[in-house]
Amino acid sequence: MSDQNSERKLKHLFDGGEWNVYDPTVLNLGVGAPGTDLLEPCCDIFQEATAHCLRREKEVNQSLIFQYGPTNGTHEIRNEIAKYLTGMYDSPVNCEDLIVTTGASQGLHFLLSTMIDFNGYLFVDEYTYMIALDSMKHFTSLTIVPLKLNDDGVDLNDLEVKVKDRRFKSENKEFWAIYYTIPTYHNPTGILFSQTVCRGIVALSRKYDFLVVCDDVYNILHYGTKPQHSRLLSYDTRTDADYGGNVISNGSFSKIIGPGVRLGWLEVPPRLKPQLLLSGIINSGGCFNNYTAGIVGSLFELQLAQPHIARLYAAYKERMLAVNAVLKSELPNTCRFVAPSGGYFVWIRLPNQVNASEFLEYCLEHEKITFIAGSRFAVEEGKGQQFFRISIAFHKKEKLVDGISRLCMALNAFIKIVKHT
Known part of the structure; x- marks a missing residue:
């Protein structure tokens, strides 16, 4: 074991690892955080509020x-x-x-x-x-x-x-x-x-x-x-x-x-x-x-927070409704989800024979898309293997729509592979 601390000079919580949501080569649908476009106004409104x-x-x-x-x-x-x-x-x-x-x-x-x-x-x-x-x-x-x-x-x-x-x-x-x-x-x-x-x-x-x-x-x-x-x-x-x-x-x-x-x-x-x-x-x-x-x-x-929150709300709503629409249209009929009426997350259930962690590996390899497998949210060992969670918060609507469509396409292909093995 090293007796030296290694300083990596990270810039945010997701930096320095394979789950970096800012990595343009991978579409990370796992992170529950607002995106760059939503946080951009914060510098100006906090500067004004701080001065006040x-x-x-x-x-x-x-x-x-x-x-x-x-x-x-x-x-x-x-x-x-x-x-x-x-x-x-x-x-x-x-x-x-x-x-x-x-x-x-x-x-x-x-x-x-x-x-x-x-x-x-x-x-x-x-x-x-x-x-x-x-x-x-x-x-x-x-x-x-x-x-x-x-x-x-x-x-x-x-x-x-x-x-x-x-x-x-x-x-x-x-x-x-x-x-x-x-x-x-x-x-x-x-x-x-x-x-x-x-x-x-x-x-x-x-x-x-x-x-x-x-x-x-x-x-x-x-x-x-x-x-x-x-x-x-x-x-x-x-x-x-x-x-x-x-x-x-x-x-x-x-x-x-x-x-x-x-x-x-x-x-x-x-x-x-x-x-x-x-x-x-x-x-x-x-x-x-x-x-x-x-x-x-x-x-x-100063009435700076209220319009900022309203802007985030409008973006989240647009993104959630768009994701729900794609899933209703393109998710394989052997899968199930309850379309959320609010919040950040969508929870998808796979067929019994399909493992979410294995699908994650397949999806990352073939579509460069990640999400969080359901077992990460379970107390009990072995639970959640047929579920995964996606977040609508970080990416703009157009990127989400494209990503969810590709995820559904990959899921269709993966289910066929599992059925024939």
Whole structure:
């Protein structure tokens, strides 16, 4: 083993490897990130917002943006986030319920480290966001339990059976278990959990007193009829007689402004916020991203963020609708997909005898196209071999349409090869 660190001077997360989404020789349909064309305006709007924010800091605010910030973030930034989300969700988001984070991944890690008994359980959908799984596996004393997933969301019967069988009373943490999910335009499947399923999740969380943590990063990216409820948290109604506060919404600007901003928020019920704000890690450093939060606050105050987000939304919608149209027309009839009504991802099921990882190798060799095989999203060994996920976010519509058409052509050819071997 080398005792020297090798510095490769990478420019972005996907740099330096075979999955480089900026490599013009390969069409990468796996990366869940906005493309270069969508991020290009950020330099100008952030320059204007930064000048506005820092001028105010210098003139009236004693440069406090460079100080340790309030643990949950300043009132000003939380108020800007709350105002914007209230309009987009068509339901109230209270500024006092928000805690500023550095994005949904850090928000999840923060919740795992503070809210759950370390001898407890993490319930997850049988296919779920793979990096979230990677984070969970670092908490080695927690047991990860997969749940059956249907076309309208988690299987409520499976959830109740598995929760009921494992429930215990925690002596040192608020919750004995967390159910982690992405109920709005699920990653990787793209599905939207039905109202029945959402109500059922809330009812079970109250009955068995476990915490539901929702990755709510795609919620405003609806491309058809807007959901009646834009996030599962709104089903956890505070006026209910049995309300306790069992749902947290974990949001991020990564998909709708830019991942490099590293800014997100937790929307938490009143009984849980004090426990989070007493955590040593947030008390030690204060607001997780005080400086950038101030800049983004100015971005919204100057009405620069809103048209930028609207532009990304319009591009994503155009791309998703175009991809769905190609798949409906050209995907082999032995394959299956549920056309997503929002979000970033399309989940494709192959015939039983076809392996997605093997098709990936074939597709890369013959069409220079990559995607992510379904096994990467599964908790259990051997699951997901007949699925793969594609992302609509990074590439322009014309490139996507051509790529998806070539992918379908390659899939037709590969299925014929498999049938004859």
